[in-house]
Structures are given as structure tokens and as C-alpha cells.
Amino acid sequence: MPVLTKKFVYISDLKKHEGQQVVLQGWVQNRRDSKGIVFIVLRDGTGFIQCVILEDVIGVELFDKVKRLGLESSLRITGTVKTDEKQTGGYEIQADAVEIFSEAEEYPIGKKDHGVDFLLSRRHLWLRSKKQWAIMRIRNQIIYSIHNFFQNRGFVQMDSPIFTGNAVEGTTNLFETEFFDQPAYLSQSGQLYGEAMAMAMGKIYTFGPTFRAEKSKTRRHLSEFWMIEPEMAFYDLEMDMDVIEDFIRTVVGDVIEKCKEELAIIERDLTKLETVVKPFPRILYDDAVSIIRGEKDVDGKNAIKTLEQDLENIKTRISEIKTDIEIREQSLKQAGLKKGVIAFNEEKVRQLKLELKDLEEDERNIPNWLESAKNFKRGEDFGGSDETVITRMFDTPIMVYNWPKAVKAFYMKEDAPGIAKGVDVLAPEGYGEIVGGGERETDINKLLEAIHHHQLPMEAFEWYLDLRRFGSVPHSGFGLGLERIICWVCKLPHVRESIPFPRFVGNLFP
């Protein structure tokens, strides 16, 4: 292996070195060769750059080796930074010298598309690919922005325990483990501990892992995910919603401003994100139900009719695609076609079939969603499809508040009888719930009653009740699912792509 040097440059800094000779170190992202010339797209974690290597410059023996390098081989390239309009970054490297760290074995992730299943089983390598690189950089920006947002506003970060002796809300399945011969559970929320800390610090936020043992197999569930839970003393529900709105607007705004290259790589439609500058509609649960049931229009649009129209559009599109596929397959049967034409059409057919599969899935699902929306019973919690139905009406996140007490956690503040001062934030484009929060109950007697009613073990909550015994004050907070907001910001098809190593039922490796 070559001797290490401190004098190397990152691809992201190349614009400072235009016309100069630099040393780059990284991995082969792609390689193309012709007689006497090799093009290597090098990646170093900060970006991608094409390097041009000539046989005349590096000599026959080394050239022969470089020409055969497998994908993801590691190397150092010394060369001159040149402007080239054809390159995405605007630069390329004319190589003067090449040193090989390691020649890679046959790389399992090829240049063509793969299924998610296969890619997840190689997640440790998949993370190197361009799109995943962009997603992980956006994830990093979101994490950074979240800390900035709260730190700039005087919130104190706290870590809540991961081993807990009780289930916070008593409803969901928890991972059971053992804590020195006692049964213990992996935390499903830092909420209650956050409340305690808010009484000590005024404003706090947690940022940590959360565990849920439900065997959910959907594109928006993980067994292990990261949650941000702020808690503020002397804040009511309205002030809570003000914070949530400011928070989401700031974080998404930061990503738009600072991740332009990454957003371009994942081909995100920015106009869909830029709407976060608009006020988020605040909708009473009661009104939301009316909208879902199609009894109340939004700006002249009816939720049920919109969804029925969506279904019609999908059916039209399905028959269009089927015709298109048939025409292309017929034309492929002709003799004497050029190879390029065949490849183009075969690829097109493949893409159309993938799209068709998704659309047919929707075609099967939407009638059920329509049925469920029309028959939605006032007093129930929203299902995933109900969220889709209502968010379809808006182009910004919406906040639905004042929920039936029965469907919310025991610690939610009761406003009018049977009404809890909770709020759910639903993201647009079908992403649904990204935030759940609300104002907390201050009255110890109502809490005692709620704990009984939910059949929770009183002794586990004694310490929590102390927060009401010693200087109870109105306070509020919320929980944000990190992976859920990443999914929406990046418009990912699946939450599994939003975290480096996803954990979900049946997936413990890598």
C-alpha cells in the first residue's frame, strides 16, 4: 500500500484548486476505458469527480492494471484540476500519477437497478452509492438543524433512559429485556422523563433511539428509530403548535438551502418543499373528520371526490401503460432492429412494468380507503389511509388538534369533557404523521383517574405524579420521528432507506 500523506484534498474543495496539481484519495465509483485512456469516477465521501488517465502518462504496466480495476477499488490519484462543462461538478482531473491502495474483488452491487431486498442485505455497501450518499448527508443536515433550532432558543438537550420499568402509554408492544433479574423494557418514548427535566430546566429536548416491537410490515415503520421530544414549561397547546410550525419550517428550509447537490441527486421536486414557508393549516379534529367523510370541502375540493378522481386517473394510466407496453413489445419482435433501439425499448418496458405494479397496488387499495373514509366514525383515531385522504387536500403539513380523549395517551390535558389537547402533524404527499404532541394534564386527580382507566401500574408512575404534587404548571411538548421527516423531505419510497442500518421485523443483519 502507498505511504500515507497529509497533503491530500477533498473533492468538495476542488474549486479552490482550479488549474493546480492536487492529490485525491478515494474509491472507484465507475470506470470506462478505451484504447490508451481510462475514465475513473472517483468518490471520497465528499463528492464525485471524473479522472482521466492516459497510458502515455502513467506507463503501460500500471495502465494495464488501472484499466482492469474493479468497482470500489481504492486509490490515490495525483493530477491537475481542469474545468470541463460536460462534468456535473464542472471539473475533471487530468491524472499525472496513480497509486493503488487495494484492488477490489468483484463488487456485488452493479450499475443496473437492484431490488430493495438485495440491496438491504448489502446495506453496508449500498451506503456507498450516490443516492444513499445524498440521503445520509440530508439526514445529517436535518440532525444538525434540529440541534441548532433548539440550542438557539435556549432548550437544554437531555438523554432519557433506554431501560425503563414501565410502558409509557401502556398500549404498544415493547421489547422486553432483563435488568439485573428484573423485567425491563426498551424505551418507547422519553416523554415522561422529559416532563421531569422541563420542570428543572424550563425547556428541554431529547434526541435518542426509540423501540417498538410491533410486527409492522409497512413502508413507514421501523422497530428502532430516532425521536426528538421537546418539552416546555408554561406552554399551552397553541404555543406548542407555534413551536412545531417554526421548527419544521426551519429544518426543511435549512435542507433546501444547504443540500442543493444532494437534493438534485435524489431528484427531489423542490417546489413541493418550498411551500413550508406558507402557514400550516390548524384543523380541529371534528372538522378533519368532516373533511375525511366528504361532508366538508377545502377550497372547493372534496376529499372523497378527489380520491375517486385519483382512482379514475390511476385506471386510465394503467390502461395507457398496458397499451404502451404492448406496442413496444410488438415492435421489438420486428427483425433487423438496431441493438440500441432494442435496449432502449426493453428498458422502457421494464420501467413501465414497475410503475404498473405500483399503480395496480393503488388500484386495489384505494377502494378500501374510500370505504373507510366514507364510514369514518367520529371519535376514532385516523388510520394510515385517512391521513392520506386528508393530506391530499393540502400542499403544506397540516396540524390536526383537539382529539377525542379516548384515542390519546393518558397524560394529555382534557379541555372540554372528552377532548384532549393533543396535536398530530401530517406531512403532505402521502407521508402522514410526522409529529405527535400536545399539552399535558396538570390536575393530579385527573391523572390518577386516567391511570386507573388505562389499567396502568400506579406504583410505576408515583415519581411522575410528584411533578404535579410539587409545583404543577401548564406544559406542552411533542415528538418528531426523525426517519419520517427524512422520508418526506427526500420523498423516499420506504423508511428503511432513511437510516444507515434499519431494524425491522426479520432484519437484524447487517
Add this chain to the structure above:
RNA sequence: UCCUCAGUAGCUCAGUUGGUUAGAGCAUCUGACUGUUAAUCAGAGGGUCCCUGGUUCAAGUCCAGGCUGGGGAGCCA
């Protein structure tokens, strides 16, 4: 747990009403090409058609049961 879709080469997929020796692209290997952008072109190797049983002269294809995976419902961020 229920509903639904799928399983064919290392990967992504095609395979007609059951009918010769199961195909293509990518990847790999050999060769050509001095500006390629998933480079291209010529050639080669590569198969437990998920498993078990059944129908049939004949099964990748039809039937039954099972296994594995995707999506949806429930639950939720």
C-alpha cells in the same frame, strides 16, 4: 393474525392456449476502440426454474399443500 402480490443465471427480468437443448441485459473473463458519462462493439463461461406431492405421452407453465419475501389492515413517529 387477516387480506393481497410475488419467487427463473451473481443482479434485474422475459418465457405465449403445457410441446425441441429455458432466454435477454448487466456483472465476470478474452479481444477491439485515444473523450467516455449505466460508454460501445465481437466472443466465452454461468441454471436445484423456492420446496414436496399430483395430473399428463410431456410441467418453469396446470392443481394441492408448504416455505420465504414485498405491500396493505391493526399499531404508531
